[in-house]
Structures are given as structure tokens and as C-alpha cells.
Amino acid sequence: MNSLQKMLIVLPVIIVSSVAPSVTLSATPSETATPVLASKPFTSENLERVFNAKLIEQFSPGLSVAVVADGNIILSKGFGKTQIGGLLAVTPDTPFYIASSTKAFTAHISSDIARSKPHSMTPPIMTTPVQKLMPTLRFHPNVNVEQVTLQSLLNHTHGISGDGPVTYRTAFTGEFQSAQDLLALLPHHLASAAGNSFEYSNLGPVLAGYILEHLTGKAWQDLVDEKVFKPLNMHNSANRLTQLDPQKIAQGHEFAGDAFVISKAKKIDKNMHAAGGTYSSANDLAAWLGVHLQQGRWQGKTIFPSELIADAWKQTASQNRTVGGMKRVGWSLGWDIAEYKGQKIYLRPGGFTGYSAHISMMPERGVGVVVLSNGGQLSGMMNQHIVDVIYASLLSEADHDARRIEAENKLQANYAKMIQAQLAEKQKRAARQQPLPLPMANYAGTFENELGTLECQIKDNQLILKMGIAEADTEVFKAEEHAFRTELLGRGQILTYVMKDGKVTGLNLGEKFFAKKL
Structure with missing residues (x-):
């Protein structure tokens, strides 16, 4: 347990998940033709019945979902409101903060820029030590700087601890005047105890974003606009909060014992960063999944070279952690690679105070799912439930309707337990409010x-x-x-x-x- 983990004290959350069976991963999807689900065409009517609107409202003030299959968005739907007690309904075009789902965008633009460099460059840009790409970078003396490459920053094998000022200032406080001031704090990040094994953190993609800015002379946000949002017509996505109408954004909430309250965590342009700095909508992210599932094409047009999609799917690191029934076994440059429901799945979830996002796809099945919500940890439970029941329906799992109802009953039971646990915690915390020794x-x-x-x-x-x-x-x-x-x-x-x-x-x-x- 690192010092950051030790300093975190959280309330208990009970999460229901199914354990995915172990499977043997097949060839990289880019090496095969994009398959289609042959059993039947999927329509919104086929999926509408998996949603329990009352249950969704119980677990999140607002939620938006989109499903991609056979090269089309076959369902996109919104539930609830952008703000508790508000009047504006969530739609599939409502922007939500998607936090770490941003990492896939940073990986994509990194691959694009690396491929645009001369092929004669030796070593290639992805495996060149970053101090050669950006000589002003300085690291703690115990960091093996030769192992810090653009690829290792993106796949979390760079060997630098994420517990330090660059991480906190970019994600939370925004306390820096310039990139130069921020990067001057990098020597405070010690070498990771995990060495160069996979260790997930924000630090690598954040540094990658600044290196890309140095190489191109363009801000990381502008690169994402240019290379992702504009080509895909993602009009409700932004890496700067000031580019969006604040009245139309889904506001983040947390569950406080027996009701949702608006989160006090703040996002401004300054703390929107390359590891977690994006607002996006379900429809926009469905297009992002769709262009991957169609090998770079979307709605009849070639948007990206197929080689960029191959980069997104190629495993560059190994990991071993299971979350929500998805056994994560690998990492590409911006996506988790996992085993789930007997299939190979690529996912990039995101979470921040008040928000939960799930983005995933099964390239060998040609399907993908987006679920965005604004109820914090509680709505994250609902996200996983919706993901489970959608994929169960898409894969025509046996008895999936009966299993969905069973899962809903378990969610209700866990909801009741969570309320009891949080109310008990409130009472415990109230008892601590004793007079202090000093004024x-x-x-x-x-x-x-x-x-x-x-x-x-x-x-x-x-x-x-x-x-x-x-x-x-x-x-x-x-x-x-x-x-x-x-x-x-x-x-x-x-x-x-x-x-x-x-x-x-x-x-x-x-x-x-x-x-x-x-």
C-alpha cells in the first residue's frame, strides 16, 4: 500500500458484479475482419426492456447510455435530470465529465503524432527516452530515466510514483501558473515501488500531454479537438470547460446517506488534464467507439487510418486486476484489455467525485457500450449493471432476462444496506464532534x-x-x-x-x- 492509498479513508460501498470466466485471448482484432452479430439485427426496441427507469433514478440523478452494433448507433437514451431538483432532462447529447476515459484520446493523438514523424527516426518516437524529446524534463535521482518513454508513460510502466504534486495539482487544485512551473515539481515524484511493472496512475498520460505540446507547439486540448472531436463531429465534447454551456452540463452529485447532493469538487480549464480532462456525451462517445469497431471508418467515411486503430488494440503491457466482473489482463496505450463474458473487451472507464463513466467495446463482436452518470459511487453501481445487462442481451446469453431481474433485486438489497451503512456512519461521525482542546x-x-x-x-x-x-x-x-x-x-x-x-x-x-x- 503506497502513501496515497494509506491516506484515503472512504465509506463502505457494496458492489454487485459477476465473475467473468477465463478465456484465451485471440488474435488482435486488427488482424481479422470486423465481424457482425449474425443471430439477429439489433434495434432500440430489442434493448429498451433492459432499462428500469425507476431503479436508474434511485441510483443516479441523471444517466445517459448509447449502444453501437453493426456499424450503427442502435440505441441512445437519457434518464433523469442534469441536476437534482432541476428541470433540464438528460439526453444522449448531455455532456458529462468522463475523467480517466480521457486517456484513450491522449493515446490516440500520441500514436497519430508518432506515425507522422519520419520513419527513419531511430529509435522511434514512442520508445525514445523522453528527455531526448524534451530535454528540459528533470526527474528524481532514483528514477531510471532511460526507461521513461512516451510508450511507457502511456501504458503505466514508466516506473515513477504517481503520488506527488504534479498529480494533485493537475487533478484537483490547479495550483500552477504554467507548464514550466508544474513540470519543475516532477523531481518530487520518487521511483515507483513497482519498478517498471504496470502501475496505473494519472502521471504518465499527464506528462505525455505536455511532451506532445512540446513536440507540436499545440496545446494538448487543441490536438484532441483537431484529431478526434472535429473529424468525428463530436460537438458536445470538450477538453476546456469554457467551450461548453454550463447550463447544459450534467452536474456531479454524491450520495449523502439518504439523498443526492451536488458535489463540491470543481473543474475549470486549468485542472482539465491529459489523463482526465474531458466532458463528452453518450452520442459522441458512441461515434468514438464506432470508428474503432469499423477500423477507422464511420458513417461511410474514412476518419482515421486503420493503423491508428491497430495501435489502440495492440497490447503493450500486462496487468492483473478484476473490476466489475471484468478481468483486466493487458493495456494497449490508452485502453484496458480484459476478459468478460467469455469475450475479449477493451474498456476505459472514468470516475471522479460526482461522476462515473463506462466506455467499452468488443471488436470481435462489433459492439460497444457507453454509460455516463452523475451520481458518484452509487451511480457507478448502476453503470456496471447496465453494462452487464446490455452485453448479456447483445450476446444472447441464456436466461438473461431472468438474470437481469435477479440482479435488479440484488441492487435494491444493496441499496438498502448502503443507506443503513451510511446512516450508521453519520451517527458515528456525529458522536466524534467533541469540544477541541484549543479555540x-x-x-x-x-x-x-x-x-x-x-x-x-x-x-x-x-x-x-x-x-x-x-x-x-x-x-x-x-x-x-x-x-x-x-x-x-x-x-x-x-x-x-x-x-x-x-x-x-x-x-x-x-x-x-x-x-x-x-
């Missing part, structure tokens, strides 16, 4: 370390934390230890003040020490 004003101040500047402010006798654009409330955790609980950086953390001679000299946020600024 509240003593806990105010400015604290600093390599992660950034942490402002501790007192408002209405409550401690409020701010780091860049990130802001969070606190509650007493252990009064006698001057300890508070907060969710400043995406998940629950414990903040403990460090005292000397009865005065505050610093604080620990998880295992990270911040010195008080005098």
Missing part, C-alpha cells in the same frame, strides 16, 4: 509543502480548507488529537495538527506534512 481560531493559518499551499480558514466556527481551486469542509475526527476529517482531494482524509509548546507548527494531511508558514 477554533488557533487552527487557522497557511501551511505549505511540495503538494501546494493549504489555507485553513475559520467560517461560522467551522474549519474550511482551500488548496488552489479545491475547497472542503471539515469535521472533528479526534478532538483530543487536534484531528479533523476532510474530503479535500477527492476522498476522505484525516488532517492532524502538529503541536509544539501548545502552538501549531504544522499539520499532516494523511501522511503528507505541511509546515506552517510564518
Whole structure:
């Protein structure tokens, strides 16, 4: 367990999933003709019955889904509202924040740029140490810089820990003035304990985005616009929040014991990054899946060279983790490669405070599924359920209707358990609210370390934390230890003040020490 994992304290979430059977992976899809499901043509009517609208509303304020098969979008549908208590309905064109699903776009533009470079370049751009591509980059002395290539950054084998200031400042706080200022903090990232084995984090794709900017002279966001969004007419997708109508965006929510509340996590242009900086819609992402399933063609036109699709499907690293019944065994440059329902599946999910996204495809079956929701962890459970029942229907699994009803009953049971668990947690947390040893004003101040500047402010006798654009409330955790609980950086953390001679000299946020600024 790394220090980031140790500092995260989260509420229990019960998730229902089926275990995928083990299968032998076949040839890379690009080596075979794109197959079609021959059993019957699929229409929206065939799939409509798998959706339980009341159950979806229970698990998420809003949800959008799209299904691709046989070279067409065969279903796209919205449920609920963009905001709890609001009037604007979610449609298949509603933009949702899709977080780490962004990594597939960064991989695509990397492949495109690498292929546009002279073929005589030795070694090729993907396997050239990045310090030769961008000589200003500096790393911690214990990082093996010869192993840090564009490919290793994209497939999470670069050997650098993701626990550090570049990750936090790009994903949460936006606390940097320029790319140069941000990358100057890279030496604070130690070598990974996993060495050059696969270790998933945001750091690699974030750095890849800046290297692409250096090589092309274009911002990463503009490269995605130019090479992905515009060719596919993805009009409801953006890597800058300011390009979208804020009134039409699905707002992120979290489930607070017995009701959804709007998430306090903020996204602005500054913390929209190459590992998780995209808003997109179900229809737009269906086109993104469709062009892969059609070997670079979509709606009768050639959009991308087939070689780029081959790059997306080629395994470049191995992994071993099972999530939602999908046994992830490999990684290409931007997609997980997994075994699921006896099939080979490519997926790139995403999650952030208030949002959950699922994007996947079975190239050898010619089908793909998009599910986007704005109810945080709870709606992530619904996402997986919808994915399961759609693929069960598309693959004509035996008794899939009966199994769907059984799964819905399990979801309802787990929903009840989750409410009980969260209400019990609320009571437990309420009991912790004991008088503090010092007057509240003593806990105010400015604290600093390599992660950034942490402002501790007192408002209405409550401690409020701010780091860049990130802001969070606190509650007493252990009064006698001057300890508070907060969710400043995406998940629950414990903040403990460090005292000397009865005065505050610093604080620990998880295992990270911040010195008080005098």
C-alpha cells in the first residue's frame, strides 16, 4: 500500500458484479475482419426492456447510455435530470465529465503524432527516452530515466510514483501558473515501488500531454479537438470547460446517506488534464467507439487510418486486476484489455467525485457500450449493471432476462444496506464532534509543502480548507488529537495538527506534512 492509498479513508460501498470466466485471448482484432452479430439485427426496441427507469433514478440523478452494433448507433437514451431538483432532462447529447476515459484520446493523438514523424527516426518516437524529446524534463535521482518513454508513460510502466504534486495539482487544485512551473515539481515524484511493472496512475498520460505540446507547439486540448472531436463531429465534447454551456452540463452529485447532493469538487480549464480532462456525451462517445469497431471508418467515411486503430488494440503491457466482473489482463496505450463474458473487451472507464463513466467495446463482436452518470459511487453501481445487462442481451446469453431481474433485486438489497451503512456512519461521525482542546481560531493559518499551499480558514466556527481551486469542509475526527476529517482531494482524509509548546507548527494531511508558514 503506497502513501496515497494509506491516506484515503472512504465509506463502505457494496458492489454487485459477476465473475467473468477465463478465456484465451485471440488474435488482435486488427488482424481479422470486423465481424457482425449474425443471430439477429439489433434495434432500440430489442434493448429498451433492459432499462428500469425507476431503479436508474434511485441510483443516479441523471444517466445517459448509447449502444453501437453493426456499424450503427442502435440505441441512445437519457434518464433523469442534469441536476437534482432541476428541470433540464438528460439526453444522449448531455455532456458529462468522463475523467480517466480521457486517456484513450491522449493515446490516440500520441500514436497519430508518432506515425507522422519520419520513419527513419531511430529509435522511434514512442520508445525514445523522453528527455531526448524534451530535454528540459528533470526527474528524481532514483528514477531510471532511460526507461521513461512516451510508450511507457502511456501504458503505466514508466516506473515513477504517481503520488506527488504534479498529480494533485493537475487533478484537483490547479495550483500552477504554467507548464514550466508544474513540470519543475516532477523531481518530487520518487521511483515507483513497482519498478517498471504496470502501475496505473494519472502521471504518465499527464506528462505525455505536455511532451506532445512540446513536440507540436499545440496545446494538448487543441490536438484532441483537431484529431478526434472535429473529424468525428463530436460537438458536445470538450477538453476546456469554457467551450461548453454550463447550463447544459450534467452536474456531479454524491450520495449523502439518504439523498443526492451536488458535489463540491470543481473543474475549470486549468485542472482539465491529459489523463482526465474531458466532458463528452453518450452520442459522441458512441461515434468514438464506432470508428474503432469499423477500423477507422464511420458513417461511410474514412476518419482515421486503420493503423491508428491497430495501435489502440495492440497490447503493450500486462496487468492483473478484476473490476466489475471484468478481468483486466493487458493495456494497449490508452485502453484496458480484459476478459468478460467469455469475450475479449477493451474498456476505459472514468470516475471522479460526482461522476462515473463506462466506455467499452468488443471488436470481435462489433459492439460497444457507453454509460455516463452523475451520481458518484452509487451511480457507478448502476453503470456496471447496465453494462452487464446490455452485453448479456447483445450476446444472447441464456436466461438473461431472468438474470437481469435477479440482479435488479440484488441492487435494491444493496441499496438498502448502503443507506443503513451510511446512516450508521453519520451517527458515528456525529458522536466524534467533541469540544477541541484549543479555540477554533488557533487552527487557522497557511501551511505549505511540495503538494501546494493549504489555507485553513475559520467560517461560522467551522474549519474550511482551500488548496488552489479545491475547497472542503471539515469535521472533528479526534478532538483530543487536534484531528479533523476532510474530503479535500477527492476522498476522505484525516488532517492532524502538529503541536509544539501548545502552538501549531504544522499539520499532516494523511501522511503528507505541511509546515506552517510564518
